[in-house]
Amino acid sequence: MNSTAMPGHPTAAMLYANTDFSQLNWFETQWVNWYLWLGNPILATGLASFLLHEVVYFGRCIPWIIIDAIPFFRQWKLQPNKVPTAKEQWECTKQVLFSHFMVELPVIWLFHPLAEACGMSTWQVPFPSLRQLLPQIALFFVFEDMFHFFAHQALHWGPLYKHIHKIHHKYSAPFGLAAEYAHPAEVMILGTGTVAGPLLYCWFRQDLHIVTVYIWITLRLFQAVDAHSGYDFPWSLQHILPFWSGAEHHDFHHMAFVNNFSTSFRWCDRLFGTDDKYRAYRARITKMKKLNLSPAEFEKMERKMIAEAEQEGLRAEAEVEAYTFSGKKKTA
Numbered sequence: 588m589n590s591t592a593m594p595g596h597p598t599a600a601m602l603y604a605n606t607d608f609s610q611l612n613w614f615e616t617q618w619v620n621w622y623l624w625l626g627n628p629i630l631a632t633g634l635a636s637f638l639l640h641e642v643v644y645f646g647r648c649i650p651w652i653i654i655d656a657i658p659f660f661r662q663w664k665l666q667p668n669k670v671p672t673a674k675e676q677w678e679c680t681k682q683v684l685f686s687h688f689m690v691e692l693p694v695i696w697l698f699h700p701l702a703e704a705c706g707m708s709t710w711q712v713p714f715p716s717l718r719q720l721l722p723q724i725a726l727f728f729v730f731e732d733m734f735h736f737f738a739h740q741a742l743h744w745g746p747l748y749k750h751i752h753k754i755h756h757k758y759s760a761p762f763g764l765a766a767e768y769a770h771p772a773e774v775m776i777l778g779t780g781t782v783a784g785p786l787l788y789c790w791f792r793q794d795l796h797i798v799t800v801y802i803w804i805t806l807r808l809f810q811a812v813d814a815h816s817g818y819d820f821p822w823s824l825q826h827i828l829p830f831w832s833g834a835e836h837h838d839f840h841h842m843a844f845v846n847n848f849s850t851s852f853r854w855c856d857r858l859f860g861t862d863d864k865y866r867a868y869r870a871r872i873t874k875m876k877k878l879n880l881s882p883a884e885f886e887k888m889e890r891k892m893i894a895e896a897e898q899e900g901l902r903a904e905a906e907v908e909a910y911t912f913s914g915k916k917k918t919a
């Protein structure tokens with residue numbers, strides 16, 4: 588066993604000195620083994636958090652990379668004329684990996700001390716029950732969605748857009764890997780919505796386990812990658828839960844540049860009226876589907892509509908970029 592504990596910090600062996608191992612289930616035993624194997628709780632939490640993010644993010648992207656390579660799935664592509672090339676996906680992967688290692692990896696070590704300062708359980712066993720963790724995760728979803736709705740709109744303000752958020756808008760037809768393709772400042776700003784919910788909750792309630800936070804982060808990563816996938820299948824979650832945003836909602840944000848600022852749910856955009864153009868667009872598509880057009884005619888009309896929405900988006904983007912810090916428009 589390794590005993591590389593920080594000065595003044597207990598080793599994992601010391602932490603588990605009074606634990607009855609016969610009472611633990613398989614997952615809890617593996618959890619204890621991980622902390623005992625690494626010896627240092629800060630290292631164990633930091634490494635687990637980083638590995639979880641890498642495995643879940645790229646693992647969730649793989650099915651979308653395969654789907655993009657199979658023409659059969661184009662019938663459900665939201666912008667069928669824009670399938671990402673292997674080169675584009677590789678360029679995006681390199682950028683995302685660079686940001687994960689250079690920005691996220693150094694910051695992730697702060698998570699264990701921060702979590703402990705807020706009273707979160709990390710190395711402790713047993714794990715919380717489903718009854719305890721499910722309402723907590725539901726709360727984190729709602730908090731993150733609202734936080735993201737306002738923070739994302741702020742990122743569409745001229746100077747912030749030009750210097751930060753423009754990078755994420757490189758892809759007007761996003762794909763799974765593009766979910767975290769963003770400026771480091773954006774990763775920090777929007778990542779706050781994911782992490783601050785659990786930290787605040789824990790600060791006030793003192794009953795949160797990091798394993799609940801890991802489940803939440805896994806679901807949130809699925810949400811983010813899927814929202815950027817560019818596909819809307821008949822079995823997509825938003826057809827089962829009508830308030831769920833899904834790819835159909837966020838794809839429009841990338842295509843048309845305006846509307847749809849939230850992540851998981853549709854209610855913020857509905858409530859604040861930032862989905863008017865999106866709803867008008869969907870209504871036109873629905874109307875077109877009822878016209879009994881031939882597949883070729885339908886495709887022609889759909890492409891025309893996509894091109895129009897994109898042109899309008901480019902105009903909106905140029906207008907946003909024309910704003911300066913003083914709030915005045917450039918008169919070039």
Ligand SMILES: [Zn+2]
Pocket residue numbers: 739743752756840
């Ligand atoms: Zn945006």
Ligand SMILES: [Zn+2]
Pocket residue numbers: 755761766815837841
């Ligand atoms: Zn996006």
